[in-house]
Every structure is written in C-alpha cells, then in structure tokens.
Amino acid sequence: MHVKPVLRPCETRRVEGYTFSTTVRVRFADTDAQGIAHNASYLVWFEVARVEYLREHAGGYQALRDRGFEALVLESFCRYLVPTRFDDVLHVHARCVDLRGARFRFEYLIVRDDDAIVADGWTQHACVDAGTLRPTRVPDWLGAAIRSVESSSASSSQSSSSRLSS
Amino acid sequence: MHVKPVLRPCETRRVEGYTFSTTVRVRFADTDAQGIAHNASYLVWFEVARVEYLREHAGGYQALRDRGFEALVLESFCRYLVPTRFDDVLHVHARCVDLRGARFRFEYLIVRDDDAIVADGWTQHACVDAGTLRPTRVPDWLGAAIRSVESSSASSSQSSSSRLSS
Amino acid sequence: MHVKPVLRPCETRRVEGYTFSTTVRVRFADTDAQGIAHNASYLVWFEVARVEYLREHAGGYQALRDRGFEALVLESFCRYLVPTRFDDVLHVHARCVDLRGARFRFEYLIVRDDDAIVADGWTQHACVDAGTLRPTRVPDWLGAAIRSVESSSASSSQSSSSRLSS
Amino acid sequence: MHVKPVLRPCETRRVEGYTFSTTVRVRFADTDAQGIAHNASYLVWFEVARVEYLREHAGGYQALRDRGFEALVLESFCRYLVPTRFDDVLHVHARCVDLRGARFRFEYLIVRDDDAIVADGWTQHACVDAGTLRPTRVPDWLGAAIRSVESSSASSSQSSSSRLSS
Numbered sequence: 001m002h003v004k005p006v007l008r009p010c011e012t013r014r015v016e017g018y019t020f021s022t023t024v025r026v027r028f029a030d031t032d033a034q035g036i037a038h039n040a041s042y043l044v045w046f047e048v049a050r051v052e053y054l055r056e057h058a059g060g061y062q063a064l065r066d067r068g069f070e071a072l073v074l075e076s077f078c079r080y081l082v083p084t085r086f087d088d089v090l091h092v093h094a095r096c097v098d099l100r101g102a103r104f105r106f107e108y109l110i111v112r113d114d115d116a117i118v119a120d121g122w123t124q125h126a127c128v129d130a131g132t133l134r135p136t137r138v139p140d141w142l143g144a145a146i147r148s149v150e151s152s153s154a155s156s157s158q159s160s161s162s163r164l165s166s
Numbered sequence: 167m168h169v170k171p172v173l174r175p176c177e178t179r180r181v182e183g184y185t186f187s188t189t190v191r192v193r194f195a196d197t198d199a200q201g202i203a204h205n206a207s208y209l210v211w212f213e214v215a216r217v218e219y220l221r222e223h224a225g226g227y228q229a230l231r232d233r234g235f236e237a238l239v240l241e242s243f244c245r246y247l248v249p250t251r252f253d254d255v256l257h258v259h260a261r262c263v264d265l266r267g268a269r270f271r272f273e274y275l276i277v278r279d280d281d282a283i284v285a286d287g288w289t290q291h292a293c294v295d296a297g298t299l300r301p302t303r304v305p306d307w308l309g310a311a312i313r314s315v316e317s318s319s320a321s322s323s324q325s326s327s328s329r330l331s332s
Numbered sequence: 333m334h335v336k337p338v339l340r341p342c343e344t345r346r347v348e349g350y351t352f353s354t355t356v357r358v359r360f361a362d363t364d365a366q367g368i369a370h371n372a373s374y375l376v377w378f379e380v381a382r383v384e385y386l387r388e389h390a391g392g393y394q395a396l397r398d399r400g401f402e403a404l405v406l407e408s409f410c411r412y413l414v415p416t417r418f419d420d421v422l423h424v425h426a427r428c429v430d431l432r433g434a435r436f437r438f439e440y441l442i443v444r445d446d447d448a449i450v451a452d453g454w455t456q457h458a459c460v461d462a463g464t465l466r467p468t469r470v471p472d473w474l475g476a477a478i479r480s481v482e483s484s485s486a487s488s489s490q491s492s493s494s495r496l497s498s
Numbered sequence: 499m500h501v502k503p504v505l506r507p508c509e510t511r512r513v514e515g516y517t518f519s520t521t522v523r524v525r526f527a528d529t530d531a532q533g534i535a536h537n538a539s540y541l542v543w544f545e546v547a548r549v550e551y552l553r554e555h556a557g558g559y560q561a562l563r564d565r566g567f568e569a570l571v572l573e574s575f576c577r578y579l580v581p582t583r584f585d586d587v588l589h590v591h592a593r594c595v596d597l598r599g600a601r602f603r604f605e606y607l608i609v610r611d612d613d614a615i616v617a618d619g620w621t622q623h624a625c626v627d628a629g630t631l632r633p634t635r636v637p638d639w640l641g642a643a644i645r646s647v648e649s650s651s652a653s654s655s656q657s658s659s660s661r662l663s664s
Contacts, residue, residue, distance in 0.1 A: 028383060028393075029206060029376045031199035033252050036631075038195055039571040039621075040541040044361045047537075051360060051419070061360075062419050073537040077575045083631055086199050087383070087394050123537075133534075133581055194549060194559075195542045202465075205379075205405040205455075209372040210527045217526060217585070227526075228585050239371040243409045249465055253549070253560050289371075299368075299415055361538060363531035365584050370527055418531050 015109055018093035019149055022052040026088045036083035042119055043076055046108050049092040050123070053106070058145040069139065070130045074103075078121035082112070089113040096146045102127045102135040104146070181275055184259035185315055188218040192254045202249035208285055209242055212274050215260040216289070219272070224311040235305065236296045240269075244287035248278070255279040262312045268293045268301040270312070347441055350425035351481055354384040358420045368415035374451055375408055378440050381424040382455070385438070390477040401471065402462045406435075410453035414444070421445040428478045434459045434467040436478070513607055516591035517647055520550040524586045534581035540617055541574055544606050547592040548621070551604070556643040567637065568628045572601075576619035580610070587611040594644045600625045600633040602644070 015021070030041040054061045064071065084090060093109040103126055110119040127138045181187070196207040220227045230237065250256060259275040269292055276285040293304045347353070362373040386393045396403065416422060425441040435458055442451040459470045513519070528539040552559045562569065582588060591607040601624055608617040625636045 027376065028198055028379055029204055032194055033197035033199070033201045034568050034570070034628075034631075035199045035201075039545075039574055040195060040538040043538040043541060044359065047360055060419070070532050072532070072581065073578055075575070075577045076537055077573070079573045080571055083570070087392070130532075133532075193542065194545055200402050200404070200462075200465075205408055206372040206375040209375060210525065213371075213526055226585070236366050238366070238415065239412055241409070241411045242371055243407070245407045246405055249404065253558070296366075299366075360530055361536055364526055365529035365531070365533045367531045367533075372527060 015093045015111065018095050018109060020049075020053050020056060020095065021091045021093040021111075022049050024048055024090050024092060026084050026086055026090065028086050031086050034083075036085055037088075039078070039080060042078045042080070042110070042121070043123075045090065045092050045110065046076070046078070046094075046106070046121065046123055049094040049108060050106050053094045053096065057149045058142050064139075064142065065130060067139070068130050069136070070128050070133070071104075071125045072128050072133065073123050074126050075124040076121070077123075078119055080119050082116050082118040084110075084112065084118050088118075090118065096150055099138060099143055099146055102137055104138060181259045181277065184261050184275060186215075186219050186222060186261065187257045187259040187277075188215050190214055190256050190258060192250050192252050192256065194252050197252050200249075202251055203254075205244070205246060208244045208246070208276070208287065209289075211256065211258050211276065212242070212244070212260075212272070212287065212289055215258040215274060216272050219260045219262065223315045224308050230305075230308065231296060233305070234296050235302070236294050236299070237270075237291045238294050238299065239289050240292050241290040242287070243289075244285055246285050248282050248284040250276075250278065250284050254284075256284065262316055265304060265309055265312055268303055270304060347425045347443065350427050350441060352381075352385050352388060352427065353423045353425040353443075354381050356380055356422050356424060358416050358418055358422065360418050363418050366415075368417055369420075371410070371412060374410045374412065374442070374453065375455075377422065377424050377442065378408070378410070378426075378438070378453060378455055381426040381440060382438050385426045385428065389481045390474050396471075396474065397462060399471070400462050401468070402460050402465070403436075403457045404460050404465065405455050406458050407456040408453070409455075410451055412451050414448050414450040416442075416444065416450050420450075422450065428482055431470060431475055431478055434469055436470060513591045513609065516593050516607060518547075518551050518554060518593065519589045519591040519609075520547050522546055522588050522590060524582050524584055524588065526584050529584050532581075534583055535586075537576070537578060540576045540578070540608070540619070541621075543588065543590050543608065544574070544576070544592075544604070544619065544621055547590040547606060548604050551592045551594065555647045556640050562637075562640065563628060565637070566628050567634070568626050568631070569602075569623045570626050570631065571621050572624050573622040574619070575621075576617055578617050580614050580616040582608075582610065582616050586616075588616065594648055597636060597641055597644055600635055602636060 024045050026037050030037045032038040051061050054064070061071070089112065091111045091113070093111065095107050096104055097107060098105040103124065105122055105124050107122045108120060109117065112118050126135045128134055129136045190211050192203050196203045198204040217227050220230070227237070255278065257277045259277065261273050262270055263273060264271040269290070271288055271290050273288045274286060275283065278284050292301045294300055295302050356377050358369050362369045364370040383393050386396070393403070421444065423443045423445070425443065427439050428436055429439060430437040435456065437454055437456050439454045440452060441449065444450050458467045460466055461468045522543050524535050528535045530536040549559050552562070559569070587610065589609045591609065593605050594602055595605060596603040601622070603620055603622050605620045606618060607615065610616050624633045626632055627634050
C-alpha cells in the first residue's frame, strides 16, 4: 500500500518529465467511510489539472468550447499508491502527450506535500465537435501550443507513457 | 441527533400528505470520513425523487427539457435528523406544492427502512426557458398534471409547508 | 434569476459583516447538463469555506477531529441567485454565529469575480463526540477562538441571520 | 465515438462471461456541461455494482467491514465507448477475477437499455485490515464464495481480462 517518498523536497515541486503542476486540497466531501479520499475523486483532480494546464498553455478549456470544440474522455486509468486523507495538500503534475489527429493523452502524477507519490494515471481524449460529439482534428493553434510546451520534456514523457500503459 | 421512529411499518411506505416515494440506497461514494452520508448527497437524493415524480406524473423531466424548458433550483433546505450510513435503504417521499406562475416547490421526507425519519426538506424552483435561463410560466399540461396528483393531499401539504419553512 | 451586482470591486473582497473568505473555481465536474453548477456543489463550497475558516481561526478542523470531536451538519439552506458556470471564480465568505452549547451556525455569501452575488445560505451544526455522534458542548478553546473572530462583526451578523432565516 | 450495439435484446440482460449485473439510471447530478455523464461517475457505478455483487454472493460489503476488513482500490480503468445522458438506464455487469492472496480484480461492462455497450473497465483491489489499511489475505469464506460464483464463467473471464488489460 505504501511507497517510500522518492522525491527530494524542493521549492518548485517540479517533477522530471512534467512541466506543469497544480495544487488541490482533499476536501471533506472527497473522503468516504474508509476515512480516505474516494477513488473517483482522483479523476476530478486529473480534470482540474487538465483545465489548469490548458489555461496556462492554450487559452483555457472554455476558449476551446467557445470555438465549438469539446474534449471527450475516451479512457481513464488511475493507480492509487498511497491513501490520501482529508486536508492533504496534493500537487497534480500533468503533461499532454501523443497528440495525433483528433486524439491526445494526458498523464498525471500526484505528489503529496510530504513528497510521497500518492497516485499516477492518464486520460485518453478525443477532440469532438461540440454539437455532434463527433471526432474532429485538434485545431492547429491548440496542437502547436501543446507541442511547444511539451517539446522540452518529450523524451522523458515517451518513456513514461510506455511504462504507464504497459 | 436521534429521533424516535414515528411511523408504523407498512407495505406501501405511504406517508401522510405524500402521494409519491422512490427508493435510494446510500452508496459508498455518498459517505465521508465521518462514516456517514455527506450532507450534499441529500440534495442529490431530493433530485432523484423529483425526477421520478415527474416521470410518474408528468411524462418525465426529459420531456420538459425536450420542449425547451428547464427547472432551476432557486433554494434548497435540508434538515438532517438522523445520520445515515453506507448501504442504508432510504425512501424519499416527494410532493409538489405552491405552483404559481413560473414557480413551484417540492417537499421531501426521507424515511429509512427501519422507519426512522432521517431528513426532510424542500427545494424551490423556477421554470425557465432552456436557452436563456429566464423564468417562464409553468406549461399548462405540467401544471394540470401536478395539480391533479396533489389535489388529494392539498390540506396536509399546506400545513406541512408552513411548518417546514417557519 | 439575475440580481445586479451590488458590491464595488475591491482588492480585499471583504464583504460587510464577513471577516473571512476563501476562493473556489467552478470545476467541470461541478456542472450539470443545464450547463451550470449543480445545486449540491454549493454545499461542498460552503464546507470548503468552513474548513478554511477553522484552519485560519481555530487550528483547523482536523485538530478538532484529533481531539475526538466532529461537527455534524443539522440543517443546510442555500439560495441560488445567479447561475454559475464552469471556470467561474467564486469568493465564499463565511462567518460563525449563534454559538451556544453544542450548537453553532455558519453563514455564507458567494460572490463571483465580477462582484455578482450568486448565492447565500447557512448551515446549522452540532459538535458531537466522534465515537458516539452524540452532541457535546463546543470545547472552550474553540468557542473562545470563534467569539474572538466574530466579535467585531456581531451586530451585522445578527441582522443578516434574521434576514436569511425568515 | 460510437459503436454499434452488438447484443441482442433479451430479458435477463445476461452478457457472456458475466454472471451478475445491476441497474443504475444516469442522475442529473451525474451529468456535466457537455450534456453527458461525467467520466468520474462511471467509477461510482462500478462501485455500486461491486457492492451489489458482494451483497448477492458474499453477505455484503458491510459484512466484510464488520469483520475488520476493507477493500482498497489499487487501480481503476474505464473505457468510455458511447456517451451516456441524463435518465439513461444502464446495466452494469460485474465479475470478480484473479483472486490471489490479498488481491482481486473486478471487471465491468456497462450496457445501455438499447443494448449499446457504453463502457467497460476494471478495478484492482487489495483486502486490507480496516484499522491499519495494511494488506491482508482475503478471508477464506469470501474467497470460496467468489470462486464458487465465478467458476462457471472462468474461461471467458480470463480471455476478457487479457483483452482489457493489454
């Protein structure tokens, strides 16, 4: 159930291969009668990180919606390594990889304030037309923005991608 | 915290003044680290009861949406009388009262399988145009359907309404 | 449905009668198929504000739990004044009033970043023994901390309290 | 985004390889501003199916908790094949596979009332001591109950398991 913290405390909380992170705190509503955060809450935190990533790098998810696109979730995976509890401070690292046609993938690493890695995972997405929900190519401006962000960490992201999905 | 069960066990679970009830079971995801159902879950159960009420009596909430209406929640009130726990079976009684113009109110009484009254409350609504979210008169067919259902229990509902909102 | 913003933009977002506020952003998971935040999400935001209030003023809710207390929610009320949408930034103002014996009440005012008042409400609580969930007097250290915070805004809170519950 | 329904309408909704299913209806609170069920809701429906499975076959999850065990979620995976909407009726098929030591896995297939396969996925679990959250061997009575249920569909479950996790 428990893994040893493998990260050194650092000011920026930057994790190798990740250029972005956002912080959430475990809400009481996130917990369940086991006294720990419910497994579905992690998917919400992944989403919060995606939204913040797109805000920082691509004008925001609402900008995408305003232009008639939505991003559907095709697949989600989460590995729960250490239970988290009410009031824990979590740094959700996110990166966007494998952008091709209508598809792209986000990978996540959740690190608690004490540097314990508490979860990792990924979500696979399709860009769709907001009206029909049919797949449509990721718009060029968004693809370019994402590629620009992730180009610096491309090699580490690829190796991690194969690790997580194997 | 605890009230004595005041209802007699009965097959139909009909409660005075209520013509309708639906059943939910407390999900693990509904609970929190106090080991009991989270306070926000009750508003979701109220909604489940509203939806089932409209299904039984008025062609369903989706029928309302299909005709270009939505029902917004203007106010919600819940009184938590007895904590409920994972796997509890709850009978959510609902009735629609005070239908006037664009406005109407639902009242609820949640009774556990052992006949303990675990919560009551109400939600105040406005019928709105789905596009603009502006108030619009409740359509005649819906008003007629609701009045027909509730006419039999009108007197008891009025007295309860004043009790709850005082 | 819509009220005019009555607050002037200001740096501190301090609202008359409230000494505390915290900020949440409407998550995509908070929204529903009406395109607006779901009514139950507001109770979660109220809780986030309570938790942050207790962190700032009374050593945190976890400190209360660590000493064998829980705070149950006895009643909740929310008035939804303006629909809120994905990505809206909300300032949740909170204050603790009517502390007597085991009971206390939190009042809330939710103000959007554009100064629209989008919701207000309150939650009534009982301090309970964590093991038995039976009411127990609010510990002196907590009562003293809360009274100290709220003494400056006592008069305005009382008038607001009667307004909200009438 | 869309797969053709591959199942024939049938009264029992039994799907090859699955001995158990339970039914949920998409709640309004499950939907998001895309007008479809939120991705995290599927993990809650998986949980509802697990709980009902254990009720039918092993005395219920609460029985497990009453004896001092909890089942933690170690991993979750969901593949979203067809968007589901408010009021959709979903049959959540579940089976328990790969029971070894403290570990076991649930697999799921969600079929809508019109026989469209809308999602599949799995959750990996560890049986833990409720007090310490440390892994502990699945109790013999539970292991025996699960093996008895699943022995009839063992071959199909294995092939599906490799498909889903590849």
